[in-house]
Amino acid sequence: MQKNKKYSKVVAVIGLGYVGLPLAIRTVEKGYKVFGFDLDKKKIQAIQKGQSPFKEEFIEKRKSLLSKINASSDPTVLQKADIVIVCVPTPVDEKFYPIFKPLISAVELIIKNKKAGQLIVIESTINPGVCEEVLMPLFQKAKLIEGKDYFLAHCPERINPGKDAISHGYNVSNIARVIGASSKKGLLWAKNFYQSIIDAPIKAMGSIKEAEACKVVENSFRDINIAFVNELAKSFAKMDIDVKNVIEGAATKPFAFMAHYPSRGVGGHCIPVDPYYLIERAKQNGFDHKFLRSAREINNSMPAYTVELMHDLLNELKLPIKSTAVGVMGLSYKANVDDLRESPAVKIIEELENKGARVIRFDPFIPSMSDAKNLEDFLKKSTAIIFVTNHKVFSAIKPQTFKKFGIRAIVDGVNSLDKEKIKKLGIKYRGIGRR
Numbered sequence: 103m104q105k106n107k108k109y110s111k112v113v114a115v116i117g118l119g120y121v122g123l124p125l126a127i128r129t130v131e132k133g134y135k136v137f138g139f140d141l142d143k144k145k146i147q148a149i150q151k152g153q154s155p156f157k158e159e160f161i162e163k164r165k166s167l168l169s170k171i172n173a174s175s176d177p178t179v180l181q182k183a184d185i186v187i188v189c190v191p192t193p194v195d196e197k198f199y200p201i202f203k204p205l206i207s208a209v210e211l212i213i214k215n216k217k218a219g220q221l222i223v224i225e226s227t228i229n230p231g232v233c234e235e236v237l238m239p240l241f242q243k244a245k246l247i248e249g250k251d252y253f254l255a256h257c258p259e260r261i262n263p264g265k266d267a268i269s270h271g272y273n274v275s276n277i278a279r280v281i282g283a284s285s286k287k288g289l290l291w292a293k294n295f296y297q298s299i300i301d302a303p304i305k306a307m308g309s310i311k312e313a314e315a316c317k318v319v320e321n322s323f324r325d326i327n328i329a330f331v332n333e334l335a336k337s338f339a340k341m342d343i344d345v346k347n348v349i350e351g352a353a354t355k356p357f358a359f360m361a362h363y364p365s366r367g368v369g370g371h372c373i374p375v376d377p378y379y380l381i382e383r384a385k386q387n388g389f390d391h392k393f394l395r396s397a398r399e400i401n402n403s404m405p406a407y408t409v410e411l412m413h414d415l416l417n418e419l420k421l422p423i424k425s426t427a428v429g430v431m432g433l434s435y436k437a438n439v440d441d442l443r444e445s446p447a448v449k450i451i452e453e454l455e456n457k458g459a460r461v462i463r464f465d466p467f468i469p470s471m472s473d474a475k476n477l478e479d480f481l482k483k484s485t486a487i488i489f490v491t492n493h494k495v496f497s498a499i500k501p502q503t504f505k506k507f508g509i510r511a512i513v514d515g516v517n518s519l520d521k522e523k524i525k526k527l528g529i530k531y532r533g534i535g536r537r
């Protein structure tokens with residue numbers, strides 16, 4: 103482990119999930135003394151035993167560093183830190199209003215266990231204005247002055263769950279970051295800290311609000327691009343044009359085009375959530391993001407659209423969807439993670455059950471939610487399949503295997519199966535915008 107000249111600097115990370123745990127490991131790897139705080143005692147015990155509480159390749163490759171994190175659910179450890187980094191979830195409620203409770207409780211813990219002059223960095227995704235209008239008042243109430251008793255900065259997280267240096271090339275150690283802060287000293291301190299743990303540019307923004315805006319803009323950009331191709335998929339399906347081929351064709355243009363792909367829906371704790379931050383915040387300031395809202399409506403419609411495709415195929419087979427065993431292959435929101443948050447699979451299962459189908463769930467990453475002990479058992483139990491998550495482990499399945507187990511119809515929710523081979527075997531096939 104490389105000794106870092108700032109070894110005396112002690113860092114505390116609040117929230118040891120997909121964002122906080124890789125960050126804590128990376129900070130240990132760069133020679134800092136790190137306290138990891140989380141309310142979840144089971145998670146703390148796992149980390150203390152050197153086990154990762156969830157599957158993440160970045161962590162798997164640095165397992166030996168887990169036990170070097172001083173993991174604790176005792177908030178007094180925060181008093182020992184010079185830098186406290188907040189990585190707690192910021193979900194939205196059923197009306198898509200941002201829920202800041204976890205963030206506010208984390209800041210209240212910091213205040214209760216404060217050490218004079220700490221740098222507090224918020225990594226959780228928040229909309230413009232939250233640091234100054236929600237968090238700083240908490241410090242003011244405790245008579246703490248920013249720039250003297252504490253320094254506040256925002257460095258929005260940019261992790262890629264499920265992708266690692268091998269497969270995707272990006273992880274917490276090499277993704278460029280932006281930082282905004284309320285004071286010059288806080289900005290400099292935060293920039294120096296992040297530059298010491300990340301091998302990529304760290305951009306200082308003009309204000310904390312600009313940094314807050316970056317993350318919601320990045321992820322809204324992704325959401326609207328996915329909505330664009332999802333709408334194309336629905337339209338091209340009616341014109342018998344294979345949208346995946348067209349996107350791959352358009353992507354040969356070496357500039358001014360960025361490929362996104364239609365699917366059974368948009369899941370995860372970032373993309374389907376962050377645009378609502380912007381929509382809500384802008385509404386409070388008298389602006390309606392019609393475009394962002396309609397993109398969200400299009401993406402939210404994809405799970406039901408996917409189930410309708412399955413219903414059509416079963417009708418073609420004169421199989422009533424009622425009591426037909428429909429397998430949902432993959433439950434997590436994207437490949438190679440065990441994360442169900444906002445997963446389209448949840449909505450697809452709901453829609454199938456509303457139609458009376460007998461749902462067989464299977465995800466090797468989430469055995470506890472599976473109705474089959476393995477793939478063979480899953481295929482045996484299913485008459486038709488909706489392919490929801492293209493885990494690497496599924497890529498080896500040959501179309502003949504579906505035939506062997508008598509699968510009658512497949513809706514390829516991630517457009518990643520070999521449609522021609524499947525159709526040649528006499529299995530009904532629909533993709534999202536391809537047939």
Ligand code: SAJ
Pocket residue numbers: 259260261262263265320321324328361362363364365366367368369370371372373435436
């Ligand atoms: N999806 C599509 N079509 C696409 C891309 C994604 O339907 O073309 C779906 C995925 O299946 C998934 C959802 O959208 O259900 C989100 O996918 P994602 O690849 O964006 O995965 P996330 O949620 O892990 O997004 C994170 C984000 N990172 C941060 O917020 C720091 C996002 O900004 C990254 O672009 C993304 O990882 C990434 O590229 O891996």
